[in-house]
Amino acid sequence: MALISDGRFIEDAWRRLADEEALPKTGKFIVSLPRLEHAVEVLGPTATFGVIVPNTTEPSALIAALPRLDLISITFPAFADGRGFSLARLLRRAEFKGELRASGRLVADQYPHAIGCGFDTIEIPDDLADRQDEEQWRAALNAYSMSYQRGYAGRGSILDARRKAVRS
């Protein structure tokens, strides 16, 4: 797997825990959704952990654990399945402040969409990373200077820029 952050391929500091693996005492690790409740229960307040969830997850299933989570990874079963974008928005609305990760076969051209919806990082399989190198991801990030929507992250809003231009 390759991890993209701020338009660069970086080392992943997180480790995905297999379901049969015991919860470690230290390090950054990611549990599956069925293990989340147990992890929140047994792990101390200083533990650094995250959860990987399907894109059909109801945000309410995560609300109680949100303050404890440092990362939420949302899976994209297919790159054209946009449910993860809405889930990301809802988690940001619920004031999740940790790292939001999109995991799946996302293509570079979707990078601005992911950032706009509140994702920080994208995790893609190696074969995709081989075809779509860092340069393509960085280009996608910078393809647009502004967007027409308000309230989405990343680029500035055209509406706000217009308003500012009229007032100045």
Next chain:
Amino acid sequence: MTAVDLRVAQRPNAPMTTYRYDEYDAAFVSERVAEFREQVRRRLSGALTEEEFRPFRLMNGLYLQLHAYMLRVAIPYGTLTARQMRRLADIADKWDKGYGHFTTRQNLQYNWPKLVDTPDILESLAEVEMHAIQTSGNCIRNVTADHFAGVAPDEIEDPRPTAEFLRQWSSLHSEFSFLPRKFKIAVTGAEHDRAAILVHDIGLRIVKNDTGEIGYQVVVGGGLGRSPFIGKVVGDFVPREDLLAFLEAILRVYNRFGRRDNKYKARVKILVHEKGIDEIRAAVEAEFAAMDRSAFTHDPEEFERIAAFFAPPPYESLPATSALLRAAKLETPAFANFVDVNVGAHKIPGYAVVTVSLKPIGGVPGDATSDQMRVLADASERFGFGELRVSHEQNIILPHVKQDDLFALWTMLDAAGLATANAGLVSDIISCPGLDYCSLATARSIPIAQAISKRFSDMSRQRRIGKLGVKISGCINACGHHHVGAIGILGLEKKGQESYQITLGGDPTFSASIGEILGPGVTAEQVPDVVEHLVDYYLAEREEGEAFIDTWRRIGHARFKDVLRREGEDGADI
């Protein structure tokens, strides 16, 4: 200084017809072209697989069809300037085969572009403030509106500022570009629906409440295709300040819960049908209530800025009727017929709205040659403030023509083969491209339309028959809107043969209804016979002032079925 004055000061030579890009719009569209150029390059280099490239080329209007690529150019809310029409003609000559096809969603399709040329075509469009953004793909499509917007006497408010507002909001939306399926929005601001809003994913009807405030009745879940549905009201009166937030709530509910397991059940109409409108309304209202609406705080100045572009052109004060027009009609019967059929009322005295039919007898519905496009551009400049419209009936509208000028305009159109006096009549057929172009089609559509048109080539007979919507689709995806044709024709394939299913009683307006099947399918050759039998029966049965659909509604479907069965015994084999 009002917004209109400000704009005139900034762009003294700009025609007062449609939205003009500012620096932000221009930058956005040119960034979009640059991005697509790179995407094409990366497709050719193998960085993008065809499967990965597909949604991005579709969101830029590029389809892979039966014989070639097809590029669908957006004509937002169907409004374009003379300059833009000329550019469409130039592109047809330079990169296509010298013609274009106007569609039922007020767009223009080129049927023969090459993949490597498309970035240049998009760049050429961007120079005249046009694009092909979101004319395809599983995203919010080009927003359509009443083609008589701004000039119809029955209008509460011009729907185009709303449509432009939505065009911008929906462009490259971060959250809603990978929806379960395509999503189409139409807006009307009039008492009569000419935008078919009840058969769109979202239909917006501009309404005024008791206190005189403008708002929107929001309808969701309408659609044609293999499972036709009439939309249902999800918001009775949504104030303008809440419109974007309300739409965002609907889209979020759809994006999360719309079906993705079966592409034929993925449209919002199926979600509404399966869950029921009450459950959908509750979900939308809950989402709306939970939203941080500060991001959608209505910006009346921005709406005003947009609305100013659609300010009325500088009309002259004229008498309500024209003596010149009356004299010319008496002098030239062909012109009189044209006026009676293709010319409609304008809200300003002394002006008229002219429909230029792209349905010549035996022609391809919606096609225009580059020369015809140039004639239309010239005509609009000479007689109509340089403004043109595309109707969802696949015709061109000149929205502001002085009645005094009608004869000169008609003479000009007639010389270019553009004066067919059949707007709204039986030969003004809506048709999809069908098997002649489309890879989805199961049967031909265009030749059927041509055959019916030729059968009714006697124009006085057409006028006697009166308003009659014939709509033809070459497959169950229903791009030819056959479900809402008073006479609908659906081309299917049965055992390797084309078979045409006839429906009666469809209606795309506020009294919307889906047509009912008449009987077993017929062959391509039989279709004109069947249509003729139906029309003759209607003529025999109609009462004073009744249109085809009125008679059908009054006497019932069974009677029409019966007459066909009788005709069948006479050897028509129906």
